[in-house]
Amino acid sequence: MFVFDAHLDLAMNAMEWNRDLTWSVESIRTSEIGMSDKPDRNKNTVSLRAMRMGNVGLCVATQIARYTKRTNPLPGWKSPQQAWAHTQGQLAWYRTMEDLGEMVQIRNKEQLNAHLELWNGTQEKKPVGYILGLEGADSIITMDYLEKSYDQGLRTIGPAHYGPGTYAQGTNGSGGLGIKGKELLKEIERLGLILDMSHLNDKCFWETMKFHDGPIWASHTNCRTLAEHNRQFSDEQIKQLIKRGAVIGTALDAWMLVSDWIRGMSTPGGLGVTLHNVIDNIDHICQLAGNSNHVGIGSDLDGGFGTDRCPSDLDNISDVQKIPKMLQQRGYSHEDIEKIMHKNFLRFLQNTWD
Numbered sequence: 001m002f003v004f005d006a007h008l009d010l011a012m013n014a015m016e017w018n019r020d021l022t023w024s025v026e027s028i029r030t031s032e033i034g035m036s037d038k039p040d041r042n043k044n045t046v047s048l049r050a051m052r053m054g055n056v057g058l059c060v061a062t063q064i065a066r067y068t069k070r071t072n073p074l075p076g077w078k079s080p081q082q083a084w085a086h087t088q089g090q091l092a093w094y095r096t097m098e099d100l101g102e103m104v105q106i107r108n109k110e111q112l113n114a115h116l117e118l119w120n121g122t123q124e125k126k127p128v129g130y131i132l133g134l135e136g137a138d139s140i141i142t143m144d145y146l147e148k149s150y151d152q153g154l155r156t157i158g159p160a161h162y163g164p165g166t167y168a169q170g171t172n173g174s175g176g177l178g179i180k181g182k183e184l185l186k187e188i189e190r191l192g193l194i195l196d197m198s199h200l201n202d203k204c205f206w207e208t209m210k211f212h213d214g215p216i217w218a219s220h221t222n223c224r225t226l227a228e229h230n231r232q233f234s235d236e237q238i239k240q241l242i243k244r245g246a247v248i249g250t251a252l253d254a255w256m257l258v259s260d261w262i263r264g265m266s267t268p269g270g271l272g273v274t275l276h277n278v279i280d281n282i283d284h285i286c287q288l289a290g291n292s293n294h295v296g297i298g299s300d301l302d303g304g305f306g307t308d309r310c311p312s313d314l315d316n317i318s319d320v321q322k323i324p325k326m327l328q329q330r331g332y333s334h335e336d337i338e339k340i341m342h343k344n345f346l347r348f349l350q351n352t353w354d
Contacts, residue, residue: 001055001321001324001337001338001341001342002055002057002058002116002119002341002342003054003055003056003057003058003297003320003321003341003342004056004057004058004059004296004297004341004342004345004346005051005056005058005059005060005249005297005298005299005301005317005320006059006060006217006219006220006247006249006296006297006298006345007059007060007062007133007135007198007219007220007249007251007298007299007300007303008046008059008060008061008062008299008300008301008302008303009061009062009064009135009300009302009303009304010046010059010061010062010094010130011061011062011063011064011090011091011093011094012062012064012090012303013044013046013302014090014093015086015089015090015093017038017044017302019044019047021046021047021048021097021102022047022048022049022097022100022102023047023049024047024049024050025044025045025046025047025049025050025315025316025317028044028047029042029043029044030042032044038304039305039308040302040304040305040306040307040308040309042306043305043306043307043308044302044306045301045302045306045307045310045314045315045316045317046301046302046316046317047316047317048097048102048103048128050316050317050318051128051317051318052125052126052128053316053318054316054317054318054319054320054321055119055321056128056317056318056320057115057116057119057126057128057129058106058115058116058119058128058129058130058131058342059128059129059130059131060130060131060132060133060156060219060298061094061103061130061131061132061133062132062133062134062135063087063090063091063132063133063134063135063139063154064087064090064134064135064136064161065077065082065083065084065086065087065090065136065138065139066083066136066138066161066162066165067079067080067082067083067138067139067166069164072163072164074162074163076138080138080139080140080141080166081141083138083139084139084140084141084145086139087134087139087149091132091152094130094132098127101125101127102127102128103127103128103129103130104127104128104129104130105129105130105131105132105153106129106130106131107131107153107155108353109349109350109353109354112129112346112349112350112353113350115129116346131155131156131349132152132153132154132155132156133154133155133156133157133158133196133219134149134154134156134157134158135158135161135196135198135199136158136159136160136161136165136170136199137157137158137159137160137165137166137167137168137184138161138165138166138167140166140167140184143183143184143187146184146187146188146191147187147191150191150193154193155193155194156193156194156195156196156217156219157188157193157194157195157196158195158196158197158198158199158200158219159177159181159184159185159195159200159204159208160173160199160200160201160204161199162199166180167180167181167184168181168184168200168201168204168208169200169201169203169204170199170200170201171199171201171230171231172201172230173201173204174201174203175201175203175204176203176204176207177204177207177208177211181204181207182211185208185211185212185214188212188214189212189213189214192214192215192352193214194214194215194216194217194352195208195212195214195215195216195217196216196217196218196219197216197217197218197221197241197246198218198219198220198221198249198298199221199231201230202230202234202237205233205237209240209244215245215348215352216241216244216246217241217246217247217248217249217345217348218233218241218246218247218248218249218298219249219298220249220250220251220298220299220300220303221233221248221249221251221256221298222250222251222256222257222281223235223238223281223284223285224237225284226257226258226259226277226280226281226284227255227256227257227258227259227261228259229255229256229259231256232256233248235288238285238288239288241294242285242288242289242294245294245348246294246348247293247294247295247296247344247345247348248285248294248295248296248298249295249296249297249298249299249345250278250281250282250285250295250296250297250298251298251299251300252275252278252299252300252301252310252311252314253300253303253305253309253310254266254268254271254273254305254309254310254311255309257273257277257278257280257281257311258271258273258277261273267308268307268308268309268310268311268312269312272312273311273312274311274312274313275311275313275314275319275322275323275326276326277311278311278323279323279326279327279330282295282327282340283330286336292332292336292339292340292344293339293344294344295340295344296339296340296341296342296344296345297320297323297340297341299317299320301317323340323341324337324341327340
């Protein structure tokens with residue numbers, strides 16, 4: 001089944017982890033044997049080849065570069081100018097993948113429909129389609145830079161990532177939007193960008209819901225009822241997203257799937273984390289909605305973790321093809337499963353880009 005993945009940090013892996021994503025997953029793992037600079041070395045799950053094997057023909061592919069002020073203990077760039085420059089390096093990598101025929105950028109409804117038609121065809125090697133997203137807006141120096149990004153193809157943006165941000169407060173952050181955050185939201189709305197609610201802390205979430213009238217989704221967030229942490233959404237938040245017509249992408253990070261994960265100690269096998277936990281999150285959102293129209297896949301695979309922190313029955317991204325059968329076993333119809341695997345996000349895009 002065709003898969004739309006609403007969140008993959010492909011350029012981050014290429015530019016910071018120094019992974020050649022045109023290689024196979026196995027080749028990347030072999031090249032990292034003995035390396036210890038990142039906790040997920042030799043445990044990666046994503047490559048462009050593996051995406052094709054799993055029929056993951058379209059994704060939101062991110063730019064990500066945090067700017068951290070001197071009082072912020074999180075890692076990041078020391079100025080927004082450096083952060084912007086880093087996102088431009090990531091964009092350059094996407095462009096080179098386009099030059100190779102490995103990827104193609106999707107900016108509008110016409111390009112989206114043409115890409116879907118291509119993937120329904122018989123062409124042997126198909127380019128992976130990507131919609132450019134920005135995870136955390138710290139690299140946007142001024143609103144002029146947001147318009148530059150839009151001209152480069154940016155179509156979705158999350159105002160915050162982890163901790164305090166320039167425009168909003170992210171996971172574990174405290175406080176609200178402030179003047180700069182509201183200015184950003186106005187510009188996002190003017191440009192017609194999709195606002196990604198993932199990572200916003202609770203206060204910013206509710207302020208954004210009140211202040212912002214443009215299209216919103218959550219690219220990669222799970223259910224707080226099933227994994228107790230402020231990174232996930234409460235049932236009340238999920239219901240509000242449903243009311244606004246949003247689609248929520250279910251993430252595959254193990255600590256977002258269970259409540260008792262201890263970072264640096266727990267393992268997926270030890271806690272029995274499998275794709276069934278992913279199905280639980282999908283089903284919970286469907287039960288809150290009363291239908292299957294508001295949930296999809298936003299895997300976040302290789303988002304700073306690998307097989308050390310993803311479902312134990314997933315070796316690489318092509319294993320997302322296990323999800324349709326598991327949904328069928330839970331009683332979901334073929335139509336429901338198609339919606340979850342791609343149609344919900346595609347409908348959202350087509351409606352937004354109209």
